[in-house]
Amino acid sequence: MTPLVSSMLLVFVASVIGSLGMAFLKKGSAHLTRSIWSFVNGSLLIGIALFLGSSVFYAWGIKNGQLSVLYPMVSLGYVWGLLWAKLFFNEAMTRQKIMGLGLILLGVCFVGMGS
Amino acid sequence: MSTTATVAIPHPDSRARRNSFLLVFACTILGSAAQLLIKTGMNHFSPQLLALVTNIPLIAGYTLYGINTLMMVLALKNGEMSMLYPIIALTYVWTTLASYLLLGEPSNVYKNVGIVTIVLGVAVMGRRGKK
Numbered sequence: 223m224t225p226l227v228s229s230m231l232l233v234f235v236a237s238v239i240g241s242l243g244m245a246f247l248k249k250g251s252a253h254l255t256r257s258i259w260s261f262v263n264g265s266l267l268i269g270i271a272l273f274l275g276s277s278v279f280y281a282w283g284i285k286n287g288q289l290s291v292l293y294p295m296v297s298l299g300y301v302w303g304l305l306w307a308k309l310f311f312n313e314a315m316t317r318q319k320i321m322g323l324g325l326i327l328l329g330v331c332f333v334g335m336g337s
Numbered sequence: 338m339s340t341t342a343t344v345a346i347p348h349p350d351s352r353a354r355r356n357s358f359l360l361v362f363a364c365t366i367l368g369s370a371a372q373l374l375i376k377t378g379m380n381h382f383s384p385q386l387l388a389l390v391t392n393i394p395l396i397a398g399y400t401l402y403g404i405n406t407l408m409m410v411l412a413l414k415n416g417e418m419s420m421l422y423p424i425i426a427l428t429y430v431w432t433t434l435a436s437y438l439l440l441g442e443p444s445n446v447y448k449n450v451g452i453v454t455i456v457l458g459v460a461v462m463g464r465r466g467k468k
Binding site for chain 2: 281331
């Protein structure tokens, strides 16, 4: 595997883990009350752990590559986020969201071609 | 006597909106700075405790990233998502420009078209869907 492909793969994995973290934060935030102890709930802690894990993969990924190629790949997180929103929270998939998703994927492909 | 009485006081709603707009805009610049610092730190990364705790760019980058995330949460609390999404996407523009200018990475048409397409995509995704 070339360094570029492994860097891209790491950032790709980071975007998936990060977006899952976001979904867990969203789930955990529903349990927040006025009490500071409400922060200690399973979903929120899993969300924070996934976020931290994602940043390790990301940092590892950008170590040996161009930031101008790898950072735009973070926008893939929006695509997964939309998927989780539909799967876990049953949020509506509007035409705008699908159009935006398509544009982001297209943009990431373009950036990849420029690497 | 106060001289400020003649100054039009913005409607609280529009003021809150402008504040979250400015806050998110500042976040995009801070976010890009964080990315640049993390990249710089990772360029001389070594998996040793002493090297890690003395890696100032990496620590500064992640600290900035954390502050940035908190600021973003505050801004999104009051602002309208559809207006703030396109601004958030500016982070991609700043980070790419900074990679060209400060890290000396080569610029090309594919990268530039790609960034514009991604920013458009994020903006479209954040738009309030019509029923």
